Amino acid sequence: MTTRDADAYRFDASAGGATEQSVDTLAEHVLQALEEVGFCVVTSVLPDDAVAEMRELVELLLHFEPQNRHHTGHQRVLHLAAKHAAFHRALLDPLALAVWRRFLSPDAICSTFTANALWPGATEFYWHADHPYWTLTPPWPSMPLTGQNIWFLDEFTIENGATAGIPGSHRRGALPPYEGRPVEGSVVLTGPPGSVIFAHGAWWHTSRPNTTDALRCALLATYTHTFCVPQEEMRLQLDAIEEPGDELRRILGGDQYRPQRDFPY
Numbered sequence: 731m732t733t734r735d736a737d738a739y740r741f742d743a744s745a746g747g748a749t750e751q752s753v754d755t756l757a758e759h760v761l762q763a764l765e766e767v768g769f770c771v772v773t774s775v776l777p778d779d780a781v782a783e784m785r786e787l788v789e790l791l792l793h794f795e796p797q798n799r800h801h802t803g804h805q806r807v808l809h810l811a812a813k814h815a816a817f818h819r820a821l822l823d824p825l826a827l828a829v830w831r832r833f834l835s836p837d838a839i840c841s842t843f844t845a846n847a848l849w850p851g852a853t854e855f856y857w858h859a860d861h862p863y864w865t866l867t868p869p870w871p872s873m874p875l876t877g878q879n880i881w882f883l884d885e886f887t888i889e890n891g892a893t894a895g896i897p898g899s900h901r902r903g904a905l906p907p908y909e910g911r912p913v914e915g916s917v918v919l920t921g922p923p924g925s926v927i928f929a930h931g932a933w934w935h936t937s938r939p940n941t942t943d944a945l946r947c948a949l950l951a952t953y954t955h956t957f958c959v960p961q962e963e964m965r966l967q968l969d970a971i972e973e974p975g976d977e978l979r980r981i982l983g984g985d986q987y988r989p990q991r992d993f994p995y
């Protein structure tokens with residue numbers, strides 16, 4: 731696999747502080763990268779204390795759910811939204827919502843929200859695009875159906891399995907070849923904890939092998955349109971949350987049949 735540093739696809743959120751204006755400016759840069767490249771990394775988005783709390787919770791959940799540990803060294807934690815309120819910080823991040831509400835629609839909802847852990851020795855996942863693209867017969871529609879955030883709860887490095895992506899692959903309109911790996915021209919998306927990948931749902935990507943002796947943890951949040959069927963039943967999770975608040979209810983599909991646009995549409 732061709733690997734090169736991700737600097738060409740990287741923005742720093744701390745550069746502008748956390749004002750509404752800087753979120754707006756950064757969102758524009760991200761949207762441009764999504765259009766041209768299909769993905770980018772934004773560093774310094776989540777505060778250290780929020781990352782530390784979520785990282786600790788994920789590790790705890792991994793140990794509570796050993797049945798979900800796959801022999802390849804991959805382990806998912808499902809239904810995160812209902813498991814602990816600390817995870818809502820990532821799901822409702824202001825930059826994420828600003829980007830996805832412009833990229834998709836003001837009505838954008840969450841399609842799936844999980845944690846992904848690579849245990850030491852985990853193998854490469856496989857090159858793929860996200861739901862619902864793998865359910866569609868190509869050619870895929872050019873209008874984006876989903877957008878994905880991958881939140882770094884650990885530093886993402888070449889050695890510990892940082893996600894890799896193929897620039898421009900979101901325009902190919904079909905799944906990558908399952909046989910014939912490795913896929914040429916990939917970029918490895920490294921960065922410190924608290925960084926986040928923004929990606930067009932049709933991008934070709936994979937998690938890489940973890941050759942270190944430490945866990946690599948991430949949160950995966952995918953957003954979609956109200957007219958698409960979410961990958962997970964998010965409204966069941968909403969039902970399990972006491973006093974979710976307006977923003978969380980909206981993003982978990984509680985207002986799915988009440989569009990933000992007023993009549994006439």
Ligand SMILES: O=C(O)CCC(=O)C(=O)O
Pocket residue numbers: 846855860880891892893894935936937938948950
């Ligand atoms: O954890 C990662 O690095 C990427 C996971 C991924 O590709 C996915 O599940 O869509």
